[in-house]
Amino acid sequence: MSTYTNISLAARPNPGPITPDLFKVEYKSIPQAGPGQVLVKQTYMSLDPAMIGWMSPDQESYVPPVEIGEVMRSAGIGEIVESNHPDFAVGDRVRGMLGWREYLVSGGEGLTKLPTNLNEEMALAVFALPGMTATQGLYGFGDPKKGETIVVSGAAGSVGSIVGQLAKADGLNVIGVAGDDEKCDWIRDELGFDAAINYKTDDIPARLREYAPNGVDIYFENTGGAIQQPVFDQMNTHGRIIVCGMIADYTSDTPSAGPNWIPLIKKRITIRGFAMPDHFQDVQKLTEKLTPYVINGKIRYRTHVLEGLESAIDGLNLFFTGGNRGKLIVKL
Amino acid sequence: MSTYTNISLAARPNPGPITPDLFKVEYKSIPQAGPGQVLVKQTYMSLDPAMIGWMSPDQESYVPPVEIGEVMRSAGIGEIVESNHPDFAVGDRVRGMLGWREYLVSGGEGLTKLPTNLNEEMALAVFALPGMTATQGLYGFGDPKKGETIVVSGAAGSVGSIVGQLAKADGLNVIGVAGDDEKCDWIRDELGFDAAINYKTDDIPARLREYAPNGVDIYFENTGGAIQQPVFDQMNTHGRIIVCGMIADYTSDTPSAGPNWIPLIKKRITIRGFAMPDHFQDVQKLTEKLTPYVINGKIRYRTHVLEGLESAIDGLNLFFTGGNRGKLIVKL
Numbered sequence A, B: 001m002s003t004y005t006n007i008s009l010a011a012r013p014n015p016g017p018i019t020p021d022l023f024k025v026e027y028k029s030i031p032q033a034g035p036g037q038v039l040v041k042q043t044y045m046s047l048d049p050a051m052i053g054w055m056s057p058d059q060e061s062y063v064p065p066v067e068i069g070e071v072m073r074s075a076g077i078g079e080i081v082e083s084n085h086p087d088f089a090v091g092d093r094v095r096g097m098l099g100w101r102e103y104l105v106s107g108g109e110g111l112t113k114l115p116t117n118l119n120e121e122m123a124l125a126v127f128a129l130p131g132m133t134a135t136q137g138l139y140g141f142g143d144p145k146k147g148e149t150i151v152v153s154g155a156a157g158s159v160g161s162i163v164g165q166l167a168k169a170d171g172l173n174v175i176g177v178a179g180d181d182e183k184c185d186w187i188r189d190e191l192g193f194d195a196a197i198n199y200k201t202d203d204i205p206a207r208l209r210e211y212a213p214n215g216v217d218i219y220f221e222n223t224g225g226a227i228q229q230p231v232f233d234q235m236n237t238h239g240r241i242i243v244c245g246m247i248a249d250y251t252s253d254t255p256s257a258g259p260n261w262i263p264l265i266k267k268r269i270t271i272r273g274f275a276m277p278d279h280f281q282d283v284q285k286l287t288e289k290l291t292p293y294v295i296n297g298k299i300r301y302r303t304h305v306l307e308g309l310e311s312a313i314d315g316l317n318l319f320f321t322g323g324n325r326g327k328l329i330v331k332l
Helices: A050-055 A120-125 A129-142 A158-169 A181-190 A204-211 A225-233 A262-266 A276-295 A311-315 A317-321 B050-055 B120-125 B129-142 B158-169 B181-190 B204-211 B225-233 B262-266 B276-295 B311-315 B317-321
Strands: A003-009 A023-029 A038-046 A076-083 A093-096 A103-106 A149-153 A173-178 A195-198 A216-221 A235-243 A270-273 A303-307 A327-331 B003-009 B023-029 B038-046 B076-083 B093-096 B103-106 B149-152 B173-178 B195-198 B216-221 B235-243 B270-273 B303-307 B327-331
Touching: A038 A093, A038 A120, A076 A120, A120 A303, A120 A327, A129 A158, A129 A216, A129 A235, A129 A276, A149 A158, A149 A225, A158 A173, A158 A216, A158 A276, A173 A181, A173 A204, A181 A195, A195 A204, A204 A225, A216 A225, A225 A235, A262 B270, A270 B262, A303 A311, A311 A317, A311 A327, B038 B093, B038 B120, B076 B120, B120 B303, B120 B327, B129 B158, B129 B216, B129 B235, B129 B276, B149 B158, B158 B173, B158 B216, B158 B276, B173 B181, B173 B204, B181 B195, B195 B204, B204 B225, B216 B225, B225 B235, B303 B311, B311 B317, B311 B327
Parallel strands: A149 A173, A149 A216, A173 A195, A216 A235, A235 A270, A303 A327, B149 B173, B149 B216, B173 B195, B216 B235, B235 B270, B303 B327
Antiparallel strands: A003 A023, A038 A076, A038 A103, A038 A327, A076 A093, A270 B270, B003 B023, B038 B076, B038 B103, B038 B327, B076 B093
């Protein structure tokens, strides 16, 4: 095969589902590595909720949007198939922001070798954006203490599932919120969360009172939506709210209202919004924090693997529907 | 005169104005100081927005409510008129939580002598709850930096007026929000704020764009209400929001909606609610921080003095109407 698939952004999304016309799919000739370059064949590509933001023209976002006509942005893992670069040999596995394409030529900038003992799926599901985000959010801003209660929304998601398991390993009472019973069963029965709430079918305030009889100390917010106000109402004095994602609102024309601020005073609550590009310089430190939990078997994960690059397009909609079962990965 | 006026709480307030039936006014015989005691004649009493909270039965509040039948809580200044206590002499001026009464007998607990160079009005308007609150909020949580822009709501109030002047002295661009033109004139022309917005008559978003062309770095929130969402919309990346008061919502049956949380992520904003009882152990440090600004003439204040203890009852409504002109003090 002398051609490869390349997908670039063709238009900005409107509120609502991601549609194929937002992308341009092209079949290009596989290039050759020039002097000092490598040719990378991507093998696994990560799909992340942040991509919705990267596609949008919002000037207030924390990273520049993908330009129209530019290859769509993504993290991934690939194999060196040609090398004229002293640091990389044919067969090396590398990771980096590879983009939505099967092959790319690179001068090596931004490529790092994958440790030989790390498989690709764990590399993308744990030791990548999800694990770094979970670790930074929980320990950088959450100040978790044994015996406290944490509520994690989007708890079956790539970030939420790690947050909850870290907190459980630290001795907290961990309540996960998810959108269907299968996910609730998974976080409770497989990951060891103390309790799970199905926000679509459960009586949220009643379940919160039952599972958090002493109130909520930490609220790790990945979704927004129906769960937000009820959890906010149960926050304890000196509670910490970490706002990591609001996927329930990303596709709506008019953002939903947030909670009134009076309880912030009465309970001296801190709400902290964050995004990982502010903390990329801390990745080494975050990895060192996360690694012992993984080595000690405290962090389980599952992957939802899509086959073929073009499956990424419709795959993004799984973030809105909650239809994915684990970390979304595209196998190329 | 052998009797004095004593006002105790008779009933919990409902949403809406403070009414006389919430209090019981009694005329009692002036007691005598027993062994180890002092008799204090209160001369100046502070009225503070926090009193509305103290009257309410809210179990979530940061200080216990005043019990029904108990003397209403307040800070004040008095004079020692009898003393059997080695630390206090007749004629000494003392401050403490004296309550809504003209006389009280005390064993000296919680009474501190007023420095001889400090007049009573400045003691209550600056070196008391307002100044401590302003200093803790701005420096404890605001991280103000020269050249940044701060918006202060309730800017003509006892806390807001000090926050704005501290920020101005530190070289920030200071925008105050108040509810009438006289207050706007005062904070701009007398206190030196860079700009003032009348939230009742001005086009708030337009004025914010004009006065904060580079966006808002710090939002010191004393009121809630109409100003909140427009300021929130103008926050800069890494902005800090300090929530000190929400007086606009204290009398409403249904709290107004707060801003949606998506911008907290995009702009990595921190919202911090606080209340001074958490920081009473830092009063000495806060006083040391505030004093140089006062000595250097950076902090001006005005007092709105009511005459006679019973004027306190209706005086509380001035917090809701915004009818006060300066720190509310009852002269006894």
